Amino acid sequence: MDKTFQPANIETRWYQEWEEKGYFAPQGGEQAYSIMIPPPNVTGSLHMGHGFQEAIMDALIRYHRMSGYNTLWQAGTDHAGIATQMVVERQLEAQGINRHDLGREKFVEKIWEWKEKSGGAITQQMRRLGASLDWSRERFTMDPGLSAAVQEVFIRLYREGLIYRGQRLVNWDPALHTAISDLEVISEEEQGHMWHFNYPLAGGQGHLTVATTRPETMLGDCAVAVHPEDERYADLIGRTVMLPLCDREIPIIADDYVDREFGTGCVKITPAHDFNDYEMGRRHGLPIINILNDDAAINDTAPTPYRGLDRLEARQRVVADMDALGLLDKVADHTLSVPRGDRSGVIIEPYLTDQWYVDAKKMATPAIAAVENGDIQFVPKQWENTYFAWMRDIQDWCISRQLWWGHRIPAWYDADGNFYVGENEEAVRKENTLGDEIILRQDEDVLDTWFSSALWTFSTLGWPDETEELATFHPSSVLVTGFDIIFFWVARMIMMTLHLRQEVPFHTIYIHGLVRDSDGQKMSKSKGNVIDPIDLIDGIELEELILKRTSGMMQPQLATKIEKSTRRQFPNGIESYGTDALRFTYYSLASTGRDIKFDIGRIEGYRNFCNKIWNAARYVLMNCENEDCGTQNDSTVELSLADRWIISKVQETTEEVTRAVANYRFDMASQALYEFIWNEYCDWYLELSKSVLWDDDASHEAKRGTRQTLIRVLEIWLRMLHPMMPFITEEIWQSVGPLAGKLGPTIMLQPYPEPNEHDIDLRANEDIEWLKVVIEGVRNIRGEMNIPPGKELSVLLRKGDENDRLRLSKNSQYLRKLAKITQIAWLAADDAVPLAATALAGELEILVPMAGLIDKDAEITRLNREIGKLEGDLTRLQGKLANAAFVDKAPAAVVAKEQDKMHAQRQALETLREQIQRIRGI
Structure with a gap:
């Protein structure tokens, strides 16, 4: 492993290997698990909402793939009628060509040419995010199979009386007609x-x-x-x-x-x-x-x-x-x-026009019942109320659009305005016994893109043919989507699928929130607060970021305003954080609330988390590679208290993460992983392991046991973390997996950890928690009294009970090494108590005698300097918040942040003044 973690060096390499080796395809298994991706527009580019949504789906897919399910994440894009037609029309206009100059057939050919060359850029961006879709099955809403399904549905619903043509009011765009x-x-x-x-x-x-x-x-x-x-x-x-x-x-x-x-x-x-x-x-x-x-x-x-x-x-x-x-x-x-x-x-x-409609009221009744009876469940549950409100007041659905790009309506008109619906003109003539003397013209309109996407869950699997994939993966397991399209897409999929398949399209609908900026504002180009997820992954220079945010703006004043705010927010541009840090940030925000505030500070913290993981793995490998790690079953090992404790904790964490994922609480799953990996494994266990590995008197069996535990627990949490951080876990696992006795080409096909209750050791948990409290007590005294971390201390213990004495006798080597203690002694009840700094571990008093440790006068002088600086800062903050112009005009989030800062300054002042009093009492 390299000395430092460089995500750019591993992400593209691993993704290419995963895709080329076919790891994203279904791998078999008795139980199927499938997600149909909400198809992004073929003209689209990845934004923060997409990134959040794809990260959630990928975690679910990777988790279930590792859990032994026959897993399919269906890839595909939407033809995006209006958006795509506009893109190509603008390109033609730049050449002085109007689509009417070309005619419909030639214009549609131009769109297909554009699609093959430039369409689907978003799918490449999704690969950068690590999305493990089965690209070998990628579909497009205008490809032949899906087009055939759309035509089949239109004709069937028309003949059933559920599609009709009528004159009603619609939203009319006078520019696009x-x-x-x-x-x-x-x-x-x-x-x-x-x-x-x-x-x-x-x-x-x-x-x-x-x-x-x-x-x-x-x-x-x-x-x-x-x-x-x-x-x-x-x-x-x-x-x-x-x-x-x-x-x-x-x-x-x-x-x-x-x-x-x-x-x-x-x-x-x-x-x-x-x-x-x-x-x-x-x-x-x-x-x-x-x-x-x-x-x-x-x-x-x-x-x-x-x-x-x-x-x-x-x-x-x-x-x-x-x-x-x-x-x-x-x-x-x-x-x-x-x-x-x-x-x-x-x-x-x-605008009053003749359009094609679906009689949605008739189709809504079974769709409402499917949610009422629990066949489909919303997560969070309260979104079903929104669904019911829309569905119970549903209006007929206008499905025609006056465009050239899309699924053309299979209806033909004669000279008298009579229309006939069928697969093609030949079929229409035959079915209606129309002679050649009757001139027919096909309807000029195309279908709303929501019509084809309403069939997405089953049309992508080969319907109307009863394919093996359809039997295996439908209904799909979960739909992950935003609340803004519950009616436009979710409800219509439910109605269409129930009517055409007599089954639900999915069992669960996970509704995620809207990603906003750190102040809670909606991200939009006009606000200048849009962040491209790829820029967070790769980084971007300031000038390039400004150009990106202001390009195409017709209002110079707005462009200037956005440039100023961008320079203020990102004076050095945006740093490279890597995919894993971005993904983990998304999971940390994935609560059940509607709005998600994205703060750059979080992704910085999770980049540090990646570095922590990398360095921890390097420490383990340096101490375990080419060493006896006891991975053979016949190896004799001796597990220390720390070994038993971390084995116990990883079981508890596995249980907690598994429960959180089952409840779609990715925020809780990510927090549990973060706390375990950073605090328990890296900060505590790795330090505790040194007491064995670096002890010349430790037995061979003890060292073997610690090496075995280091490797096995690391390998377990790498697998547990993989669905959220796929790249760093794969890179490390390639070195760690073989040492842990795991065989296979990739971590993504390894089994997801399952909790083993027999490995949970409550006594070890209690003993280590006691040890941590004592060590932290000594470390707090060092910090409060400004005692150098490397300076060795003598510690006195007082009060406590027999459990405290027993734990001390068994674990004094941990205390000596981790708290830098040279001597530990018990004070009898009648012994004089020296002047000392004190900490508590339950009833146990921890005393560090201060004589000779610090220069009281110098320390008081230093603390007074700190107090003076804080008082100056506090005065400035109080003045700012007393200024009505600032409080009234600044965003509420900014004012709240300044108030929090003032509160923190006051607390810090109080702490320093208390510290001076303690020192004076020594």
């Missing part, structure tokens, strides 16, 4: 206005005042609504108003949806351009008047002066015309939530 899902709509607060218009009552007897944030939509108004119990308007219900600018009468209706406390209590109803208005319009049988074209310009349904105007131009014109008519009551500033397309950035319109 397609319907989009709610998940592709980002609503953020923006400053705007609220316009108050007067609508004259028909007959000229007054008016009603309505308020709107979208004045142009009044051209499509079909009613004014009031609350049925609003006394102000009770006598007007059933009458009509004249719709200004349009020369038509619209009714005044009553509906409980109206909030009579908001504004004037009168609401204009535009069913074709607002989702709530649409539902109200259906309840009251109102006409639906669409005033927009697919580019959000005003269409010919509206009055002549507004036709052809962009919606925002029309807004200005409508306001001006209403003002000219004296019908503009007032304009008020208003903060509103503006929906924008996450890809195009333009404002999304509710």
Whole structure:
């Protein structure tokens, strides 16, 4: 092993070997365990949320693979309709080419060319993270097998009456000219206005005042609504108003949806351009008047002066015309939530179009029952409430998209607008006895990408064919995903799989949280707080990081702000931490909460953990290689108290980790491993082992027993740690495994440790805990009194009981070596107690006489200097927190951090002052 741990030297090498040797493929076994990866977009790149999710799945897969399961982690990517089409369109635009110039067929060919050359970069990044997916089975939602499954499902559901074509409101992107899902709509607060218009009552007897944030939509108004119990308007219900600018009468209706406390209590109803208005319009049988074209310009349904105007131009014109008519009551500033397309950035319109729908209400009932009866369980359990709320109020699912890239809808139209669904045109003609004289054209639309991904758990395994893989690995064991797609993906997989397979797609849904920055802010490019996991693995120079964060920004002021914050946060760029440290950081944060605050300080700590592991392994190998380690069963060994204790502790840790993983508490599993490896094995056992290995008087059997324990316990916890830290454990195991008598080419195919209760030694645990308390008591005295670590001490013991005396007599060699003690003596009850620093181990008093050990005056002077420095720091902190400008404007997390710092300074001052008093008393 190299002297220092260099992750870059081992990670790529080991991953290539694992993949080339086929270790990620199912290895057989009686019980199957499978995870279907949430397929990342083929255009995507690894972000912190992906990294966290992949790390969780890989730990589960590696754990179960080592536990003897026949394990499959299914690899694959999603064709990402809108995102992929946009990428290729932009490339063509740079060449002065429009997709319409190429035509549909040639354009789709260009996308496939891009996919083969540049698509799937995220899968290479996942390899860098150590994800042990079975790449030999990698699928793509547009590959022939999955395309055949998608077509089969569409045709089957259509014939069962569960897919239909209808006209309803959808989220419409005027730039991309397609319907989009709610998940592709980002609503953020923006400053705007609220316009108050007067609508004259028909007959000229007054008016009603309505308020709107979208004045142009009044051209499509079909009613004014009031609350049925609003006394102000009770006598007007059933009458009509004249719709200004349009020369038509619209009714005044009553509906409980109206909030009579908001504004004037009168609401204009535009069913074709607002989702709530649409539902109200259906309840009251109102006409639906669409005033927009697919580019959000005003269409010919509206009055002549507004036709052809962009919606925002029309807004200005409508306001001006209403003002000219004296019908503009007032304009008020208003903060509103503006929906924008996450890809195009333009404002999304509710838009009335003909689309294809799935009758989700009929499919929802068995999907709800599957969670209610426990066939599917959410972890954490409270997420099932979110699932139920969505499913019990589910709306029909719009599955068509006006794109060229995707699964084209298998429907054909004749000249009269009749449509026919089938595998291809030939099948449609044959099934419907359509002659050659009838011209058919295929539907131009493609299916929503969520439609194909809803089939993911079984289509990737060969369905509709009943394959061996489908029989073995379906239903899958667990789905690991974020809470934001419970409805968009999780629920739809459950509905589709239950309907088509009559079984659940998975037994458990583990919902992880959202990775935020250290201040709890959502990571986004506009905030300049995005961290690329690969940058944490490899490191990145400051200037390159700034360029990465600010590239493509259209607002120079925002780019400058992000550059300044980046320089402040990472003045030297981002260091290289390696994959194992990053992964372990993820596990330490994987609690059952929704939000995960990622702090660079944690990954620094876990890089140190990697170094600790490396150095511990080097110590073991230096003391055990080419030595008699007693790995043969006929070897006689003598186990010391420390040996028995660490063997006992590794069994307890195995039990704790196994229980935590079973409950998806990776934070608890990682903490248990960290505490055992760093504190118990490295800090204590390795030091205790020196008392045997470096003792010339120790027997050969005792040394053999300690070497055996060093190697065997190290090999056990390497296997236990492997699912979380795959690279460092593999590199070390290659040297340690053979010494421990383990045969095999890789640690990842070794059995996961199982706790052995017969090796748990409670007496050894108690004895070592006593020893640790005594040693720490002496070390605390050294620290408090500023006694050099290498200076040997005399120690007196007082009080205590027979157990203390027995433990001392058996373990004095450990105390002498680890606490640097030359002499230990017991004080009788009537002996005079010298001036000494004291520590307690239960009832046992540990006394270190101070005479001759320290210069009292010099130590008091040093402590007073420390106190002065702390008092200065505390004064500055108090001033900062007394400044209202800082407290009011700074983020709450920053203020809390300063308050914690002030509290720590006060405690430190109190400790130093107490120490001075103790020294004066010596």
